[in-house]
Amino acid sequence: MRLETKLGLFNGLSKLLLVVLGVLLIPPVVQRVAVVHTDERLREKKSEVLSLIARDGLATFLREEHDEAYADYNILKQEYITITPLGPGSAAGPATERIFEEPRQVGKEVEDFRILSCEVPLGATKGDTIARRYRLEIGSSLGTVELLTNTLRSLALWVLVAGAALTVFTDAAFAHYLLRPLRELISRKLRGIRQPGEFSFERLHTDTTDFRRLDDSLSALMRQLQASFEKEREFMSNVSHELL
Structure with missing residues (x-):
């Protein structure tokens, strides 16, 4: 399951729990x-x-x-x-x-x-x-x-439900925007990469420190991997030359 989907489910369930608590707590409070x-x-x-x-x-x-x-x-x-x-x-x-x-x-x-x-x-x-x-x-x-009491209860419940629904959509939209660099990193630098030479070292355009560190670490790892492949290729070429 994708991280964005998990965040959406968590936000939806938390808002649903909030509505249930409101249904239980609002009537006695409103009556008072x-x-x-x-x-x-x-x-x-x-x-x-x-x-x-x-x-x-x-x-x-x-x-x-x-x-x-x-x-x-x-x-x-x-x-x-x-x-x-x-x-x-x-x-x-x-x-x-x-x-x-x-x-x-x-x-x-x-x-x-x-x-x-x-x-x-x-x-x-x-x-x-x-x-x-x-x-x-x-x-x-x-x-x-x-x-x-009934008027205040209905008003409070409608406001609670409308607020919960609105925050579910705003939270989902914000999570989608926040995770955009991660989706870009996966689609551009991980998906479809068959060998180190196909890796793109172009930096992600993001101001999120965690995603920037992840991008830099992944690029550094791929550079080391490419260097290792080059050394291995050079070694195999030298061995083949000596054997011939």
Whole structure:
């Protein structure tokens, strides 16, 4: 098997191994990235809601005198925001936050959501001097997370496959160019040479040190071989002359 063919097979197999590893490793990594991205979006929406409450007041979202909760869903029921007043006996303290996955009923259907839930003091009711605590929930449908995950996974796999295919061809082209002096040496100085006199001592046009040394060593060896043949021919001629 030719050296160029072996290099091509090695490059192809190594890229195939890279694609297989990518298929195994990309899905969990992409899923983690999608979850982290979703969590960041939930935190951004939480900051926006708290900023709106600080600017416009809590009355914009709910009527405290009736202890009514506030709920808002987007048109496709993929995201929601709820603000629920907690009882007077709820523990006071700084805002607490947690993110979890849980089913929620949206209309007549039950959907799985990734939920950011936090208890925050937002305002004081009449007669109270301490700000009342509310539970703020912001949810994003897991269907949206899965859609983002599938999109990122497909994009990453396509980029990986395209990159691997492109590098296979570029590596093969570079190996073909790199081994050109070796092919020239074989075709011009080795193939079809029946005797030392037919050997061509013209130097190869290459800037690769290894091929240049190989060419010089081969030429030096052939010069020694030609000198040995000349000495042998001269010796045989002298012997024949003496015998005659």
